[in-house]
Amino acid sequence: MAPPVTVNSINPKVIECEYAVRGEIVILAQKLQEEITKKPEAHPFEEILYCNIGNPQSLGQQPITFFREVLALCDHPSLLDKSETQRLFSADSIQRASKILDQIPGRATGAYSHSQGIKGLRDTIAAGIEARDGFPADPNDIFLTDGASPAVHMMMQLLIRSEKDGILCPIPQYPLYSASIALHGGTLVPYYLDEATGWGLEVSDLKKQLDAAKSKGIDVRALVVINPGNPTGQVLAEENQKDIVAFCKEEGLVLLADEVYQENVYVTEKKFHSFKKVSRSMGYGEKDIHLVSFQSVSKGYYGECGKRGGYMEITGFGADVREHIYKLASVNLCSNISGQILASLVMSPPKVGDESYESYRAERDGILSSLARRAKTLEDAFNKLEGVTCNKAEGAMYLFPRITLTEKAIKAAGEAKTAPDAFYCRRLLTETGIVFVPGSGFRQVPGTWHFRCTILPQEEKIPAVVTRLTDFHKRFMEEFCD
Amino acid sequence: MAPPVTVNSINPKVIECEYAVRGEIVILAQKLQEEITKKPEAHPFEEILYCNIGNPQSLGQQPITFFREVLALCDHPSLLDKSETQRLFSADSIQRASKILDQIPGRATGAYSHSQGIKGLRDTIAAGIEARDGFPADPNDIFLTDGASPAVHMMMQLLIRSEKDGILCPIPQYPLYSASIALHGGTLVPYYLDEATGWGLEVSDLKKQLDAAKSKGIDVRALVVINPGNPTGQVLAEENQKDIVAFCKEEGLVLLADEVYQENVYVTEKKFHSFKKVSRSMGYGEKDIHLVSFQSVSKGYYGECGKRGGYMEITGFGADVREHIYKLASVNLCSNISGQILASLVMSPPKVGDESYESYRAERDGILSSLARRAKTLEDAFNKLEGVTCNKAEGAMYLFPRITLTEKAIKAAGEAKTAPDAFYCRRLLTETGIVFVPGSGFRQVPGTWHFRCTILPQEEKIPAVVTRLTDFHKRFMEEFCD
Numbered sequence: 001m002a003p004p005v006t007v008n009s010i011n012p013k014v015i016e017c018e019y020a021v022r023g024e025i026v027i028l029a030q031k032l033q034e035e036i037t038k039k040p041e042a043h044p045f046e047e048i049l050y051c052n053i054g055n056p057q058s059l060g061q062q063p064i065t066f067f068r069e070v071l072a073l074c075d076h077p078s079l080l081d082k083s084e085t086q087r088l089f090s091a092d093s094i095q096r097a098s099k100i101l102d103q104i105p106g107r108a109t110g111a112y113s114h115s116q117g118i119k120g121l122r123d124t125i126a127a128g129i130e131a132r133d134g135f136p137a138d139p140n141d142i143f144l145t146d147g148a149s150p151a152v153h154m155m156m157q158l159l160i161r162s163e164k165d166g167i168l169c170p171i172p173q174y175p176l177y178s179a180s181i182a183l184h185g186g187t188l189v190p191y192y193l194d195e196a197t198g199w200g201l202e203v204s205d206l207k208k209q210l211d212a213a214k215s216k217g218i219d220v221r222a223l224v225v226i227n228p229g230n231p232t233g234q235v236l237a238e239e240n241q242k243d244i245v246a247f248c249k250e251e252g253l254v255l256l257a258d259e260v261y262q263e264n265v266y267v268t269e270k271k272f273h274s275f276k277k278v279s280r281s282m283g284y285g286e287k288d289i290h291l292v293s294f295q296s297v298s299k300g301y302y303g304e305c306g307k308r309g310g311y312m313e314i315t316g317f318g319a320d321v322r323e324h325i326y327k328l329a330s331v332n333l334c335s336n337i338s339g340q341i342l343a344s345l346v347m348s349p350p351k352v353g354d355e356s357y358e359s360y361r362a363e364r365d366g367i368l369s370s371l372a373r374r375a376k377t378l379e380d381a382f383n384k385l386e387g388v389t390c391n392k393a394e395g396a397m398y399l400f401p402r403i404t405l406t407e408k409a410i411k412a413a414g415e416a417k418t419a420p421d422a423f424y425c426r427r428l429l430t431e432t433g434i435v436f437v438p439g440s441g442f443r444q445v446p447g448t449w450h451f452r453c454t455i456l457p458q459e460e461k462i463p464a465v466v467t468r469l470t471d472f473h474k475r476f477m478e479e480f481c482d
Numbered sequence: 483m484a485p486p487v488t489v490n491s492i493n494p495k496v497i498e499c500e501y502a503v504r505g506e507i508v509i510l511a512q513k514l515q516e517e518i519t520k521k522p523e524a525h526p527f528e529e530i531l532y533c534n535i536g537n538p539q540s541l542g543q544q545p546i547t548f549f550r551e552v553l554a555l556c557d558h559p560s561l562l563d564k565s566e567t568q569r570l571f572s573a574d575s576i577q578r579a580s581k582i583l584d585q586i587p588g589r590a591t592g593a594y595s596h597s598q599g600i601k602g603l604r605d606t607i608a609a610g611i612e613a614r615d616g617f618p619a620d621p622n623d624i625f626l627t628d629g630a631s632p633a634v635h636m637m638m639q640l641l642i643r644s645e646k647d648g649i650l651c652p653i654p655q656y657p658l659y660s661a662s663i664a665l666h667g668g669t670l671v672p673y674y675l676d677e678a679t680g681w682g683l684e685v686s687d688l689k690k691q692l693d694a695a696k697s698k699g700i701d702v703r704a705l706v707v708i709n710p711g712n713p714t715g716q717v718l719a720e721e722n723q724k725d726i727v728a729f730c731k732e733e734g735l736v737l738l739a740d741e742v743y744q745e746n747v748y749v750t751e752k753k754f755h756s757f758k759k760v761s762r763s764m765g766y767g768e769k770d771i772h773l774v775s776f777q778s779v780s781k782g783y784y785g786e787c788g789k790r791g792g793y794m795e796i797t798g799f800g801a802d803v804r805e806h807i808y809k810l811a812s813v814n815l816c817s818n819i820s821g822q823i824l825a826s827l828v829m830s831p832p833k834v835g836d837e838s839y840e841s842y843r844a845e846r847d848g849i850l851s852s853l854a855r856r857a858k859t860l861e862d863a864f865n866k867l868e869g870v871t872c873n874k875a876e877g878a879m880y881l882f883p884r885i886t887l888t889e890k891a892i893k894a895a896g897e898a899k900t901a902p903d904a905f906y907c908r909r910l911l912t913e914t915g916i917v918f919v920p921g922s923g924f925r926q927v928p929g930t931w932h933f934r935c936t937i938l939p940q941e942e943k944i945p946a947v948v949t950r951l952t953d954f955h956k957r958f959m960e961e962f963c964d
Contacts, residue, residue, distance in 0.1 A: 058593035111540035
């Protein structure tokens with residue numbers, strides 16, 4: 001018998017790939033959770049406070065009623081024939097569900113759809129993009145996917161031929177990108193967001209990193225931009241976006257724009273602009289730039305992570321390349337239909353005059369204004385901690401404060417065979433139940449340490465997060481005072 | 483500016499990958515469909531008869547009411563608090579939805595779940611496997627996925643390091659396997675199902691192919707078995723399965739068991755046995771064999787393709803390898819929650835005494851008995867065609883008849899630069915509107931020609947399929963008579 005499958009005989013790319021958002025600290029948190037469920041006094045805290053992942057509904061955020069009404073009706077269309085349904089559902093959710101069912105061949109929500117997603121839903125999404133950007137969008141450019149992650153994988157699979165192919169990625173970055181590049185055997189070419197200027201993106205740094213990669217024989221294929229930023233929470237200025245677009249055009253790079261936080265902007269002085277809008281406003285069309293925009297139902301005010309819906313809008317690729325993208329989509333047949341429906345709903349929510357509009361608006365604004373308050377409270381709290389600085393929480397769902405650790409703490413981390421920020425996060429978790437993800441999981445400027453904290457715990461729990469964190473931090477800094 | 487992305491600069495593995503189920507013939511069918519929608523007299527048929535893909539609900543099969551009731555309630559849980567709900571939903575669907583919501587942390591169906599899927603649902607699935615097999619199943623061995631395809635990709639990604647790694651696959655095979663192996667850069671090591679013995683699987687042939695691959699320096703890692711068969715429709719005999727298990731154990735191969743058609747058996751003399759049950763009944767445990775079983779909500783009597791639900795049960799892998807499988811699952815966060823719920827429902831449908839049981843049973847048996855009748859009618863029709871032979875339709879959703887084409891037809895295909903069976907299928911489509919997939923899309927013994935036909939058109943349409951096919955075939959054979 002040949003040797004069985006061991007870690008020494010599996011794909012080394014799988015071993016190389018890392019995914020800190022669900023990594024070591026989170027696995028420990030789950031263990032502690034089980035322990036306190038069995039024995040409430042097992043640890044010096046009553047509950048685990050998950051600040052590690054952008055998963056709002058897991059922390060009590062309620063779904064938008066209109067969206068769920070439409071989904072329920074589409075799941076069980078015979079409800080539409082019952083008189084009780086009029087009393088249980090809003091008129092516009094009934095109307096919307098009927099319209100969606102009419103767009104699905106045979107009204108069959110249990111059938112595989114077109115590989116790119118149901119055409120009628122793509123029409124709705126394209127119309128939503130047009131309304132957002134003021135520039136045309138083509139439903140044939142939309143590929144509906146099970147969340148944004150499979151779309152990112154699809155593009156990496158398309159572009160990466162070998163370790164000689166590079167993808168420019170922000171540092172810090174969302175680890176989906178490093179994981180996907182590792183799994184597809186490419187090279188991550190880092191560019192650094194400038195913490196001192198609110199995580200600004202300097203085109204001069206992009207150029208420097210690109211040239212450095214080229215001089216090592218790397219063929220750089222694409223540039224990833226996450227806007228609003230994950231884990232950094234910055235919102236790019238339109239001027240900055242123009243520079244990025246011009247850079248991609250000039251260098252022949254595919255611009256992979258992660259725009260899943262497009263609805264999550266918390267400051268009045270910044271606005272979300274899609275890269276497609278920016279490039280079209282510069283006069284660049286299909287022939288000028290390869291552009292992919294990723295969107296998801298998991299973020300925004302909707303936060304429907306469990307539904308796994310999303311899409312990518314691809315423009316600028318030739319018909320022959322698109323055929324291969326279509327084929328890749330086909331191999332998995334299609335994305336889930338509920339997620340497809342939801343993607344159409346988030347791009348076309350109730351409008352003024354619709355029966356649901358007022359309650360929809362109240363739910364949406366309630367969530368977004370609460371997120372803005374939570375972000376501000378946490379930002380302020382971080383900035384009050386000794387040795388911690390935190391940029392403004394402009395958007396997305398995260399803060400990424402920087403922590404200056406003492407020599408003694410760094411030494412202790414070394415002895416524990418862990419990164420200093422992971423050491424800090426581990427101690428924080430075991431002493432307070434708060435779960436942050438160490439900055440090392442997102443990469444960072446060497447020698448700097450950070451952690452990512454979501455702004456998602458329910459508003460009434462934020463004071464507890466702040467108090468526990470502040471107390472812990474004080475103790476930690478005293479213990480490891482140089 | 484560097485050259486833009488062209489077919490010459492994308493990943494050659496993507497170019498190599500083929501997926502005939504949604505390939506050339508199907509794209510042509512969609513085009514014809516659009517043409518007859520616009521202009522009904524454009525072609526000599528009124529509608530396209532899709533026999534190309536296992537997508538039952540697209541052809542009018544209705545979903546199981548109980549499943550959809552539970553899904554709708556889980557999508558919109560506030561329905562559970564309304565009195566009207568009692569009149570609209572069965573008591574056991576209300577009860578089941580409540581139970582499922584209780585199993586989800588915070589009842590949050592819009593949250594990312596555990597990367598392997600919601601624990602309570604995995605408990606239900608494990609109990610369903612135990613009830614089916616009579617051997618224990620561990621919920622920690624279950625990975626819930628968006629249909630079976632992502633699970634297959636995950637295992638290929640884990641096992642394939644380079645083109646020197648081989649995967650034994652049946653020929654003919656479901657093209658997901660060849661596509662996934664191509665995308666992950668491995669080598670498909672073919673073994674041939676024996677058409678003369680009802681698509682039997684000969685272990686002596688397995689051994690021969692394994693040795694041949696080894697002699698070429700290929701490290702064969704796994705054996706794929708599809709049971710019931712796709713595209714061949716055979717159901718393996720238990721004795722045959724024992725031989726396969728013993729072979730995998732002896733040769734140290736991972737047994738990748740595609741068991742998505744486990745509910746689709748149409749002949750009384752055959753029964754589905756899972757490979758896990760067979761291996762456990764032989765006394766082989768965790769230490770003896772690496773076994774992965776794939777299941778999906780897309781097949782069976784439920785046919786919920788659009789829900790993208792499924793799971794894999796992995797046994798025999800060490801804890802360290804499992805950690806890497808877990809990490810791969812984590813990178814995509816989780817599979818969609820509706821699909822997860824549905825996977826638990828198909829593994830635990832209503833039971834005798836439940837309010838829904840009688841209607842559930844009637845729906846299930848109605849679908850399965852109709853499928854059996856359709857399979858038999860088509861099988862008989864194929865066997866009446868000149869130069870066509872078709873094995874018994876024992877299971878799954880397909881027939882894979884063999885067609886002996888004349889020299890003249892083969893020559894005409896050559897002139898049209900297409901495979902002879904693709905030439906036949908193309909002509910069939912343009913003259914009758916019937917969509918088959920050419921055997922060349924599934925691979926076949928060189929020099930033989932086949933096509934795959936699903937048994938899924940609605941029963942009242944089967945006579946039209948038979949008549950149109952029979953008339954076409956006669957004309958075709960006359961036209962290309964040597």
